[in-house]
Amino acid sequence: MVYRESMDVHYFRVTAVDDSFPPRSGTTTLQINVIDANDHPPVFESSNYQASVRESVPVGSTVVTLKATDQDVDKNGEVRQTPDFKNCIFYGNCERFWLI
Numbered sequence: 834m835v836y837r838e839s840m841d842v843h844y845f846r847v848t849a850v851d852d853s854f855p856p857r858s859g860t861t862t863l864q865i866n867v868i869d870a871n872d873h874p875p876v877f878e879s880s881n882y883q884a885s886v887r888e889s890v891p892v893g894s895t896v897v898t899l900k901a902t903d904q905d906v907d908k909n910g911e912v913r914q915t916p917d918f919k920n921c922i923f924y925g926n927c928e929r930f931w932l933i
């Protein structure tokens with residue numbers, strides 16, 4: 834198995850030999866770039882976050898900042914927030930959400 838995360842470029846030395854006598858040969862180097870696969874999930878810095886907020890906090894206030902990283906690159910490594918979860922805290926008292 835080839836993993837881009839361990840080595841993203843491989844080099845091979847290739848030699849071709851004819852059947853003349855003495856044999857003649859040519860050598861070249863083959864470079865293979867390993868393209869990333871989306872094989873890693875985003876991972877949060879912590880498996881558990883806790884925050885407290887005053888009941889009078891203004892709408893739009895930041896309560897806690899979560900950070901997640903993904904070992905993949907480019908589009909495969911982008912970490913996005915699911916739109917349905919934006920600005921929501923689960924298990925609140927208003928139809929499953931507290932909107933802040």
Ligand SMILES: [Ca+2]
Nearest residue numbers: 873903905909
């Ligand atoms: Ca990924």
